[in-house]
Amino acid sequence: MNAPVSLKVNPDLQTVTQVTHWTDRLFSFRVTRPQSLRFRSGEFVMIGLAGDNGKPILRAYSIASPAWDEELEFYSIKVPDGPLTSRLQHIEVGQPIILRPKPVGTLVHDALKPGKRLWFLATGTGFAPFASLLREPETWEKYDSVVMMHTCREAGELEYGRQLVADLRDDPVIGELIGDKLQYYPTTTREQGPFMGRITDNLTSGKVFADLGLEGPLDPVRDRAMVCGSLAFNKDVAAVLEGFGLEEGSNSAPADYVIEKAFVGDGV
């Protein structure tokens, strides 16, 4: 009689419960949440699939759902020859994915000093941690107002965020908490739209303040910021924020703004 070959169940396997394709390059999906997993809204975990050789292919993904949600949501790019996303984009409801339940990250409320107005600055799939933080009651309890700036090349890429913000306002619990505190400022850079331009430019020129009727410019006494996008974007926004006198914070030394790199581009 043959002994069973490694019938050990992988404790890190979760099941896909929903998949939504937003464009030919963007999709979101939901998976079951391990009962033991606790995280702070804005953190990320490693998720992935078993590779052909049986070894897991894992990447860091911001959790797009809030800490109170029963499931976990993720928002991803599709890279045709990306080691993970070339396959992840084809996942279907009922299929397993690997999730290492060790959440970490700096886009958390604990890493910011108290302030009045909070800026969420995202490009592309960098919207994901803010999809979590926008649904986090602490966001609305701690700040008088929140400005969500999201910039993509084309309008279709803004749709996940646009839908999420619309649903938020209609949500009986979160909608009530938000009241009139949320200003949403989606812009495109390569397709004509109602609002256009890079986040860096719209902050330095003052356009976002003028368009939304907000008091400007950024002020370290009043303003806090969380940033998530490509490496180049993060670097340039940091310089803009520093130019206005904001200082970078971390879990161990809270300050005025925090940064996380979204997984974009090659190797995903």
Ligand code: A2P
């Ligand atoms: P742009 O079209 O002017 O390059 P990407 O898809 O390349 O990650 O870009 C996503 C969005 O972020 C685009 O709208 C892009 O504007 C903008 N972006 C890219 N790099 C920067 C940067 N260094 N500073 C500000 N915005 C940027």
